[in-house]
Amino acid sequence: MDIDKVFKALADPSRRRLLDLLHRENGQTLTALSEHMDMTRQAVTQHLQLLEEANLVAIVWQGREKLHYLNPVPLHEIHDRWIGKFERSRLGALRDLKKKLEGGDDEKA
Amino acid sequence: MKKPDFVYVTYIATTPEQVWRALVDTDVTRKYWADPGEGCARVNVSDWMPGSRWEHQRVDESRTVDIVGKVVESDPPRRLVITWARPADAADEAKHSRVAFDIEPYGNGLVRLTVAHDELADDPQMFAGISGGWPKVLSNLKTLLETGQPLPH
Numbered sequence: 001m002d003i004d005k006v007f008k009a010l011a012d013p014s015r016r017r018l019l020d021l022l023h024r025e026n027g028q029t030l031t032a033l034s035e036h037m038d039m040t041r042q043a044v045t046q047h048l049q050l051l052e053e054a055n056l057v058a059i060v061w062q063g064r065e066k067l068h069y070l071n072p073v074p075l076h077e078i079h080d081r082w083i084g085k086f087e088r089s090r091l092g093a094l095r096d097l098k099k100k101l102e103g104g105d106d107e108k109a
Numbered sequence: 110m111k112k113p114d115f116v117y118v119t120y121i122a123t124t125p126e127q128v129w130r131a132l133v134d135t136d137v138t139r140k141y142w143a144d145p146g147e148g149c150a151r152v153n154v155s156d157w158m159p160g161s162r163w164e165h166q167r168v169d170e171s172r173t174v175d176i177v178g179k180v181v182e183s184d185p186p187r188r189l190v191i192t193w194a195r196p197a198d199a200a201d202e203a204k205h206s207r208v209a210f211d212i213e214p215y216g217n218g219l220v221r222l223t224v225a226h227d228e229l230a231d232d233p234q235m236f237a238g239i240s241g242g243w244p245k246v247l248s249n250l251k252t253l254l255e256t257g258q259p260l261p262h
Contacts, residue, residue, distance in 0.1 A: 027112055058118040069116035076244035
């Protein structure tokens, strides 16, 4: 998988919003996702296509329903590439502190 | 199959046979499968015949069994389906969740590995452990098969 595709897919607030929606509830249909997006169904389809090409979204067919799942494996690879084992607990402590001070909304972070 | 709780996909530059071996051969599994919280490696022990028991064991002196289950489907090197439970719930199949591994050639020398975990809904604690665990296991597996080197954990 091409890491450029992952960063390009993430470089758009609507696509990050779609990932947030799947993080909250995994395995949603296009129809369910479109309800939360302020754009046409066609535009949502295109964003999901880019996320799928970046392997950030995985598809499962359930009968005739196409379900979208958040696939965090490419993000884990990025995480492992730049974050060392011994930094993780300190970074976790910093994240917790920041969340506590700021009220903990991921999209503001 | 019910609607999965989690689906994980990784593309690995290797062969389906190598991916299968990495899942079932303890000599390979111990090189990449570690618990996110604890240092020691894990292996999956079974004869991998449908109906057989499998155990997820720690590779240390204790050989503690953390997860057990049954082999539901075994079709090397394409598809492996197992159930997944705490050892205390081994006899109670209603408390088992299910994991399906699908291994498909994707072209350009890539293999697509999909892990779908379902029937977890009644177990929030297991849910939390698994959602952190699979991405790590799969990205370690990819690194091992593509470079021959496990990540330094």
